[in-house]
Structures are given as structure tokens and as C-alpha cells.
Amino acid sequence: MLNITFKIMILLMCILLPSCVLAADGDDKGDEAQSLTPVRISIPDFKKVTKWSTFDSHFFPESQQKYALTLDLKDTEGLSLFDFNELLCRVAKNERISRLIGYVELLEGTSFRFNKIKPGLSTLIQQNPDIAVKYVHTGIQTPATPKKTLRSIASTSGSSFTNPSAGVFVLVPKGKTETAELIKTEFSKTIKGYEVKTELESLEAAFLSVEHRNGLGNWPPFEITEKDQIIELHSSEIATYRSTSSKPPTLISVTGMRDHYFRDLRELCDAYTSIKALRIVDSTMEVGDLDELLPLIGTRLKMIDVSSAFSQLDNDKVLPAVQDYLKGKAREDLLEYFAFNPLSPRNPPTQKLMDIINEYAAIIKSGGNE
Numbered sequence: 001m002l003n004i005t006f007k008i009m010i011l012l013m014c015i016l017l018p019s020c021v022l023a024a025d026g027d028d029k030g031d032e033a034q035s036l037t038p039v040r041i042s043i044p045d046f047k048k049v050t051k052w053s054t055f056d057s058h059f060f061p062e063s064q065q066k067y068a069l070t071l072d073l074k075d076t077e078g079l080s081l082f083d084f085n086e087l088l089c090r091v092a093k094n095e096r097i098s099r100l101i102g103y104v105e106l107l108e109g110t111s112f113r114f115n116k117i118k119p120g121l122s123t124l125i126q127q128n129p130d131i132a133v134k135y136v137h138t139g140i141q142t143p144a145t146p147k148k149t150l151r152s153i154a155s156t157s158g159s160s161f162t163n164p165s166a167g168v169f170v171l172v173p174k175g176k177t178e179t180a181e182l183i184k185t186e187f188s189k190t191i192k193g194y195e196v197k198t199e200l201e202s203l204e205a206a207f208l209s210v211e212h213r214n215g216l217g218n219w220p221p222f223e224i225t226e227k228d229q230i231i232e233l234h235s236s237e238i239a240t241y242r243s244t245s246s247k248p249p250t251l252i253s254v255t256g257m258r259d260h261y262f263r264d265l266r267e268l269c270d271a272y273t274s275i276k277a278l279r280i281v282d283s284t285m286e287v288g289d290l291d292e293l294l295p296l297i298g299t300r301l302k303m304i305d306v307s308s309a310f311s312q313l314d315n316d317k318v319l320p321a322v323q324d325y326l327k328g329k330a331r332e333d334l335l336e337y338f339a340f341n342p343l344s345p346r347n348p349p350t351q352k353l354m355d356i357i358n359e360y361a362a363i364i365k366s367g368g369n370e
Helices: 002-016 041-048 053-059 079-093 111-127 142-158 180-209 235-244 258-272 288-290 315-328 332-337 348-366
Strands: 020-023 033-042 067-074 101-109 133-138 162-166 166-173 232-233 251-255 277-281 303-305
Touching: 020 235, 033 348, 053 111, 067 079, 079 111, 111 133, 111 142, 133 142, 142 162, 180 348, 232 235, 232 348, 235 251, 235 258, 258 288, 288 315, 315 332, 332 348
Parallel strands: 033 067, 067 101, 101 133, 232 251, 251 277, 277 303
Antiparallel strands: 020 033, 133 166, 162 166
16 A cells, blocks of 8 residues: 555655656666656647657657646637647657657646547557546546546556546556655645636636626736745834835735824835735724725725734724725725735625735745746
């Protein structure tokens, strides 16, 4: 059981590494290793090769190099999938190509797409039992058919079969072993990477489902893609940050805010017009302290989270207090840019968006999108 787990981990290393490592052909002990050069083919890439006679030289030019072949099945329509099925069959029957491939990865699979390429995949594995395979299932249909088929292929080819995470299936050929600790590390990275990818896709779908997005545009929110765009500061650090940092932030999270720090915060926002969202957390501010920021809300500041900004107010008192404040300033229209504590009455679209942005920011800050 332990050996099977290690074999599985070896294959999963291929997901994140620029080139993956598997045991060399003919090495039962797995002491020697060969790197696999990645080759990724999508339907548009495939259609650029108009003659089968030029296919192998186009995608596999080095006859002494082993390859990891990735087929991107996304955005396929009908007969295009038959092209991929034929490709797999030809790879299986072409001795020159088949001996060069140590790993096949099938991305963006659905039940429909899998059924179209199943004959070619089966032929490839039957002809080349030393090839490792990973299939990633997407879409709303359950992966019952691919799972059943891959399990059947594994039983006849002598491969190990596993489903390491929802929608990911792997076939691992016999005799592929590697250093245990390295395998464990890469296995953990792989599972984390898949989980992060799934979470990001879920957040994107939730974000785009909100019709009124306060000018946030499309995904990602505020075009945040880098860690440096998200800054966390204590109120006492605001002035120092403004004078020492040259990188333009987009989302600022500030703790410990109270009256005399709001001028520093306003000057920071003036210095960095890139700031689009503001979170004020764990603070003792009063509603009137918003005076400094009021001219920016709705224009440059598209979202301001005051979920825990008013420690002297009960959760259900925050929204009415902000409403009364804005009414007194004749700016009730700005309420839509505020996010409140989830336990209090809220502006649903803004609160939902802020929740999504906070989760997205946490992933970016942790480096989970890399």
C-alpha cells in the first residue's frame, strides 16, 4: 500500500514542476531518472499541423529526449475531439513518438469529451503500458464514466489507479519510484494547487454572479494579481509607509484606527490613487471620523469594509449609524459602497463582494495562486 502511494505521488509531481521525473525505461529499481520535457497541445495548436508526416517533428523534435504530453480539451466542438482521438491512436502506433512519451496529461475533461477520446487513450495505454496518465475532470456532470473506464484500463494494463482529489484521476505504471520525502513534498503541493485552483474558480463564479459590482469590472477584482497590491498596516504605520514605499497598493487593511489617524489615511489615499478598497478592522473610530474619507468614497474608493471599525457599537447598530451619518451629509447614495458585519443588516451585493474579495486577497497573500 505504501509503495502504491509513493508511485501516485511521483505522477502528481508533474502538475507543478516545469519538468517531471519518472524512472527511466528498463530500470526496475527506479534508481536512474529521466526528466520529461513538457509539450502542451490544444485544438488550435493541433490544427496548425496540417500533415501527419510533420506532426512528430513539430511537437517532438528531439529524438533523445523524453516528453510529458499535455492535451488541453477545453473549447472543443464535435469533430475536433475526433482529431485528438486520432492523435492518441497515432502516438500509440508510432514507435518513434511513443517511446519518447513518459507521461500524458488530459485537462478540462468532461464526460462528453472523455467519451470521444476514450478509444485513442485506451489504445495508447495498451500499446505503451509504461506511460503514466493524469485526467482532470471539469463541468457539472459527475466523472462516473471516466472513473469507471480508467479503473478498467488500469486493471488490464497493470497500472495503479487512484483518485487523489475530486475530479483528478491518475494511472501510474509499475516500477516508477523516487525519493520518499521529495515525493511527499510535491504531493502536498499538488493537492494544495488543485484545491486553490478550484477555490479561485468558485470565487470567480460567485463574483461574476453579482449583477451590481460597483464598478469593479471583471475578474479579478480591482485587477489584483500580486501580493504587493494588498497591504496590511497598523494605524501608527500609515505615515511611515507613505514615505518609504514606492509600490502602488490596491487593497489596504488598517487596524487600530481612531480620529487623529484619519488624516494620515487620507494622505495615503491621495498619494496612491491605485487604492480602490479599504478595510478598517479592530478599531475604535467614530462614525464622524469618515469625514476625511467621504470625498473619496464612490469615486476612487469603490469599497470600504467597516465590519469591525466601531468597537463601541453593537453589530446591529453599525448600519443605522452609517445611514444616519450619510443622510446628514446628504450622501445616502454612498451607502452601497459600504460593507458591514455579516451579523448585522447589510447591503447584500456589497457585502457579498467584500466577502469574496477578502477570501481572494487571502489566497493572493499566501501565494496560493502561484
